[in-house]
Amino acid sequence: MYKFLIVFEKTATGYSAYSPDLTGCVATGSTKKETEKNLYSAIEMHIKGMIDDKVPIPKPTASSEYLVFSNKTLLAN
Numbered sequence: 001m002y003k004f005l006i007v008f009e010k011t012a013t014g015y016s017a018y019s020p021d022l023t024g025c026v027a028t029g030s031t032k033k034e035t036e037k038n039l040y041s042a043i044e045m046h047i048k049g050m051i052d053d054k055v056p057i058p059k060p061t062a063s064s065e066y067l068v069f070s071n072k073t074l075l076a077n
Contacts, residue, residue: 002047005062006039008032020062022046 004019011028015035018026025046029035050057 002057002060004043004060005064006036007064008035019043021058021060 004021006017006019008015008017014028014030015032016026016028017035017039019039022043025039025042027035027039027042029038047057
């Protein structure tokens with residue numbers, strides 16, 4: 001089983017998404033849910049292609065967290 005970090009970004013027309021661990025594997029959609037569904041399919045296809053090409057599937061290494069900044073800190077300069 002693989003577990004990949006997914007990054008969603010709001011766009012002017014909906015959403016886009018990608019996984020930092022799967023270079024070039026991206027998807028878009030009108031809603032976040034549609035984008036998630038499209039990316040799931042894209043990842044399946046991407047990994048099947050890697051298997052067919054005998055390319056090793058990368059081990060997931062990306063992680064995320066939020067850094068919090070106060071307005072005071074940002075406006076101090």
